[in-house]
Amino acid sequence: MTLDALPPHQGGAEQLAHLLAQALLAGHWQPGDTFPRELDIGKHFAVSRNQVRNALTSLTAAGLLERTAGRGTLVRKLGEWHLLDPLMSEWMTGLVNLDPQLVRAIYAFRYSAEPVVAALAAQAAQADDLERLECAFAGMENTAGSVDKRAEHAEYDVAFHDATYRASHNLVWRQMGHLLRPSIMALIHRSQHRTDTLDDSLARHRQVLDAIRHRDTHAAETAAREVLRRTAIDLGIVS
Amino acid sequence: MTLDALPPHQGGAEQLAHLLAQALLAGHWQPGDTFPRELDIGKHFAVSRNQVRNALTSLTAAGLLERTAGRGTLVRKLGEWHLLDPLMSEWMTGLVNLDPQLVRAIYAFRYSAEPVVAALAAQAAQADDLERLECAFAGMENTAGSVDKRAEHAEYDVAFHDATYRASHNLVWRQMGHLLRPSIMALIHRSQHRTDTLDDSLARHRQVLDAIRHRDTHAAETAAREVLRRTAIDLGIVS
DNA sequence: AGCTTATTAAATGTCTGACATTTGCGCAAG
């Protein structure tokens, strides 16, 4: 695979990393392939070798590439990616053609984890946590239905789930909130956003909120599971 | 805080990063403090500015530092650390004075997560997963009791839990296995390793193994919880 | 022919010095 198919870029090693990462995530290179050389990348995008090296350092840290002196740069397979690296979430967000295997894996994780997280949140939530949750839910309500507010709605959706993870008051769970963004963003492109499904989604989210507010761990657990059942349908994972 | 208290190092930006990271994790600098400048670090350890920059790049990616041109390098607080970065696990492993808040947070995560993971493993485990689990468990048995095999025993302990995460056959859960190593290694230094507690720990691990082997999700869930109750006692989190 | 050993080419890694850019501070004019 060559670099010719990639769009131009404008300034900064971060953007270059973003560009190359999205190409890798989209499967432009097969695992095991040799990635273009530093100098070639520099020529193609008209950037210095330093910028290229900085970008490739990020990709290597994220487990997307494997570099060894003399041999070159190899593309690693999906199983080796560091999915929990915050940079990965950034790169995955907004990517239309995310590997279905990946979407499914992240969903399966959320389906098993979020009920537990919601239960923890019901135990540990403070006043500010509830405020965040309510604010996010209100935003979801206000942006529901309008077609041109779909992106905004997704942001509130992300905020709601992120607030749930934060409310667990556990450092580890909290950082996992990064994974939500790409998962929820994938919803925008895959779901039809019919009115009745949106209402259903809102109702299930409200039950999570209420359960956490009433400190009902069991209800929070089942409500979170119900939200994700709705999500699975919208993602097309189950009919 | 100065660099004078740090041990010398020998070659490689990775080792330098390891050294500085452990100093940061041990709390040698307070959050908000300004970290030594690149040139000073280079002088002190007799390495080039390149090596220093490479090391600091890793620490920055892990959320330990925040660098801005002109201002300098600031130390970030514990809540900002990227605990899920594999490098962090490497750095935390073998650190004697790990922040109790961190040990507790990781333990709380495991206590809520591992029952779910064990249940998933009971559903999804294949033949090779069972083999890994049995091999690790056998290693734990063989190295129990002997004082000079404590490190080896811990390795088998890590392998057992890691095999459980792997057996869930979920890409996200699997990567979380990194967190196990520092958590379990902390056990070595904190627990008294009396014979009866070791026997008890082994018995509970065996129940997890049996439950997964028999594909009993509920039993796996409760057995994993029992293992972690034992761990909590050994960690001194509960009496 | 087959195996071992130099040689060479090609890629990433490293060093060095200079320069660019950003930030915070001091100082002076208004």
Next chain:
DNA sequence: CTTGCGCAAATGTCAGACATTTAATAAGCT
């Protein structure tokens, strides 16, 4: 007291040469 200018100090960037590792190739010996 505020504003603006300029200086100093820190990280960021660049360019070029060099070092190191790796794989392939050719030479040479048995």
